Amino acid sequence: MVMTRSDATTEICTYDATRICVRGINLCEELIGKISITDYICLLVLGTQPNDAQRSIIEAAIVALAEHGMTPSVMAARLTYMGAPESLQGAVAAGLLGVGDQFVGTVELVAPILTEICCSPLGPKDAAANVVARHREAKTLVPGFGQPHHKPDDPRSPALFAVGRKVGVDGAYINALSVLGEEVDRAANRHLTINAPAAISALFLELGLPVRIMRGFVIIARCIGLVGHLAEEQVNPAGRALWEAGAHAVAFAGKPVP
Amino acid sequence: MVMTRSDATTEICTYDATRICVRGINLCEELIGKISITDYICLLVLGTQPNDAQRSIIEAAIVALAEHGMTPSVMAARLTYMGAPESLQGAVAAGLLGVGDQFVGTVELVAPILTEICCSPLGPKDAAANVVARHREAKTLVPGFGQPHHKPDDPRSPALFAVGRKVGVDGAYINALSVLGEEVDRAANRHLTINAPAAISALFLELGLPVRIMRGFVIIARCIGLVGHLAEEQVNPAGRALWEAGAHAVAFAGKPVP
C-alpha cells in the first residue's frame, strides 16, 4: 500500500532502539530520577520547563483541586469500580468525565471575562460593573463566584493568591478578579466568595497559559484524587452505600404499578 | 511515505462515492427503512441476519436488561451529566463503564459452567453438584444466583425462558442451569433465584453465541436505558440529590481536623 505523506507532525517525543527523547531531552539520562512531576507536567503540556512562578502556581493549583471529598466525580468513579473492578482505568475515566463545564469549567469561563476587564478602556471598575449588569440582564450567574460548602470564603483562593504573591505574581488579572468580586457583591447585596477555579483562572492568565488547556491541569489534579479514592475503595468500599443512599434519595413519581 | 500493506482486514462495511454496503447489503437501498434494529444488531455483531430464535431471544434479552431503575451505572451517568452537561456522550460512557464483571459479568461467567455441566460424562446432576462443591471449597459464590431486589425469584428469568420455549429453545444449557439451581439451593439450604444474566447466558449458549461477545449485547441494552435516564435528567435533574445523599451516606472516619 502506498500512502501519500500526511502533513501531520508532533514535537513531543521521538525514540529509536536505545533512546527516548521528550521535547529534545533524553528521557532516560536526563529526566528519569532528575525531574520533578511538576516540571515534567510543564515540559509535556507547555513545551518547556517552567520558570519559578509557573512551577509554584501550577503545583499549588493541582494540589488545591486534586481532592475535595465525596464529589460527584468521586462518586461516579466509586460506583463504576463497584460494577467493574476489573478495570481501574475505567473507574478513573468515569470520574474524569464529570470534570466539565459545570464545576471546574469556571477555570475556562472566568478567563475571557478577566481579559475583557483588563483590556477595557473603561477601567476595571466600570468594565466589571458592565460584566455584572450583562449577566443580570441575561439572568445568568457570573462564573467564578460562590461555593456551596465554604462560607464566607473558599479558603483555597487566598492560599492560592498567597502563593502567587510569593513568586511575584499579583498583576492585572488578579486585580480584575478582585474588582469583579466587589461588583458581584454589590449587585447581589451580599458576599459571594471568589472560588478556587476562579482564582486559578486569574493566576493562569498571569502566567500566560492558553485558556484552552487550563482544564487540562484540572484533569491531572482530579486524576490524582480519583486514584486516591479508588485505592480506598479497594480496601474500604463505599460503593454499595452510595448506591443505596442514591436509590432512596430519588422517589418514584411515575405511573403506579398496575 | 511508503507503507508496507498490513494484513489487517474488516468485513463489516465498505463504501464508495454513492453507496455504503454493510455485510454485503446496500445500506441505503435495502436496510434503511427496511430492517428492524434487532435484526441490524445481529447483522452487525453476528455477521448475519438472525433466525427466528435469535431474533426473539436477543430482543427479549436487550429489553430485559435495558432498564432497572436507579442502578449504580445510572447514578454514575447522572452525576457525570451534572458536572459536564456539554457532553451527553460522556455521561453515557461513564454509565457504561460500570457494566462489568460484578453485575452483568454473570452473563460471561455462567456460560463456562453450563458448558462444563453439559459436557461432563457424569451427567448434569453430578456435574452440577461438583460445581457447587468446588465453589463451596473455594468459599466463592456460584455466579448467576441471587438478586438483591427480587424474592423469591427474579421475575425476568421465567419471562426470558418463556420466550425461549415459544421459539423452540429449551435445550441442554437451560436444563443445566435448572439442575445447577437445584444443587445451589440444596447446598445453601434455601432458595436462590436464577437471575436474569444467568438466564440470558443459558439462552445465548443455546443460540450458539460466542461467550466473548455476550457482554456486547448487555452494553447495547444498558446504553438504551442510560439515554432514557439522561433524557429525564435534562428536564428533571436528580444529580444534586444523588450527590447530597451520597455525601451524607459515607461518614468521615479519618484523622480529626487539627
Next chain:
Amino acid sequence: MVMTRSDATTEICTYDATRICVRGINLCEELIGKISITDYICLLVLGTQPNDAQRSIIEAAIVALAEHGMTPSVMAARLTYMGAPESLQGAVAAGLLGVGDQFVGTVELVAPILTEICCSPLGPKDAAANVVARHREAKTLVPGFGQPHHKPDDPRSPALFAVGRKVGVDGAYINALSVLGEEVDRAANRHLTINAPAAISALFLELGLPVRIMRGFVIIARCIGLVGHLAEEQVNPAGRALWEAGAHAVAFAGKPVP
C-alpha cells in the same frame, strides 16, 4: 442518620420483590418478548411508545448512523480494546466519547437553524439566504452540508427522506432544509450535499423530538456499530495495524535527539 427528603424524582422505573414496571408497564408480563427494541427505545427515551411515524423514522435513523466503516470513533474503540481486552465496556465507551460536536453534532446544530427558517416572517427562501450570509460573514460553514466520502450526495439522506414520506412526514422543516441547501449551493457556487445528520435533524424536528436528546439516538446507533466492530476485533484484530499506520502517519518535527 436522618436525611431530609430530596425533591428529586424519577418516572422511569419502579420495582418490588416480584415486579418491575417501566413507564407504568409490567416489564416481565408485557414487554419482554412483546416489544421491539425500537419501541422500547421510544418508551424509555421519549416516555411513550411511538406512533407509526416515530417508529419508522427513529428506526431508520439509527440504522443509517450505526455503521460507516473505519471512523475515528471505531478506531478509538479498537485501539482501546487492544490495550485493555479485559474491558469490552471500556472500548465501547472510548468509541462513544468521540460522538460529539464535530461530526454528529450536526444533528443538534442544524435544528435551531431550521427552526429559525420555519419561524421567520421573511419566508423560507429569504430566511435561508440570511442564514447563509451570516455564516459567510462569520467565515464559518453552515452545519449539515458536505460529506467527505460521498459525492455528489450522501446516499443516506434521500433514503431517510423517503422513509419520512412513506409515513407522511414531509413538512416545513424538511422543506426548510431543502431551501437552505439551495442557498448553500448558490453561495458556494457548487453543490454541497445535505448530509445524513442534517436529514435526521429535520426529520426529528418533524416528529417533535427535543433537540437536546437528538444526540442520544445517535449514541445508541453508534453503540451498536461499535459492538459490531469489537466483535470483529476479537477474532480478526486490526488494532496493531491501526497503531503502526498512525505512528507512521505523524512525522516527528521537534528538537532533534541530542
Next chain:
Amino acid sequence: MVMTRSDATTEICTYDATRICVRGINLCEELIGKISITDYICLLVLGTQPNDAQRSIIEAAIVALAEHGMTPSVMAARLTYMGAPESLQGAVAAGLLGVGDQFVGTVELVAPILTEICCSPLGPKDAAANVVARHREAKTLVPGFGQPHHKPDDPRSPALFAVGRKVGVDGAYINALSVLGEEVDRAANRHLTINAPAAISALFLELGLPVRIMRGFVIIARCIGLVGHLAEEQVNPAGRALWEAGAHAVAFAGKPVP
C-alpha cells in the same frame, strides 16, 4: 426520609465552612504551596507522605511512563478529541481506557511472579526456572519481557534501577527479576529485555506498595502524557491524519458490493 446509617466511611478528606483537611492536614495552610505533586500523590494514594525511597522511585516511575510518543492510547485520545472538541476530559478518558492488561498490565502481572520467586524454598534460580517452564508448557509469554521498539534493552529499566540503587533500594525483588530475566533468555535462546513496567513492578514491591493499586500510578502518569498530546492537538492537529492512515491500513475483505 429516614435512612439507617450505612457503615461506609472515608478517611481521605473532610471539610467545614472555612477549612479543608486531607489526611488530617489542613489543605490551605499546610499543603497548597508547600507540598510537591509527588508527595501529594503519595499522601492521597498511600495515605502518608513518602519516605525518600518512595518519593524518588514513584516520581521516577511516573516520569518514565508518562510519555512514549504515538501510542494506541494517545491515538485514541486524539481521534476522540477530533470528534468531540467540546470535551477535553472525554478525550483524556478515552486515552486512559486503553491503560489496561495488555501493555501496562505487566506492572500487576509481574508482581506475583516475583513474590513467588522470592518466597520459594527452592532459591531464586530454580524458582525462576520453574516459572519459565510453566509458561513454556502453557505456551504463554512470561510477562514483563520484550519491548517492540527498544533493542537490545528498554533504556528505561536501567535508569529506573539506578534511581533505586541511589536511594538504597536494590533488594530481593529486583534480584528476582534479574534472575528471572536470565532464565527467560536461556529458555528463549536470545535476549529479551526487562521492560519498564516490569522494572517498576519490582521497585514498587521493594517499596511495599500493594499490587492492586500499582496501575493507579501508571494511570496518573499516562493522564499527564495525554494532556500533553491534547495540548498539541489543539494547535497542530493530527487527528485527521490518524483517521486516514488507519482507514487505509485496514483493507476491506468482506462480501463485494452487489
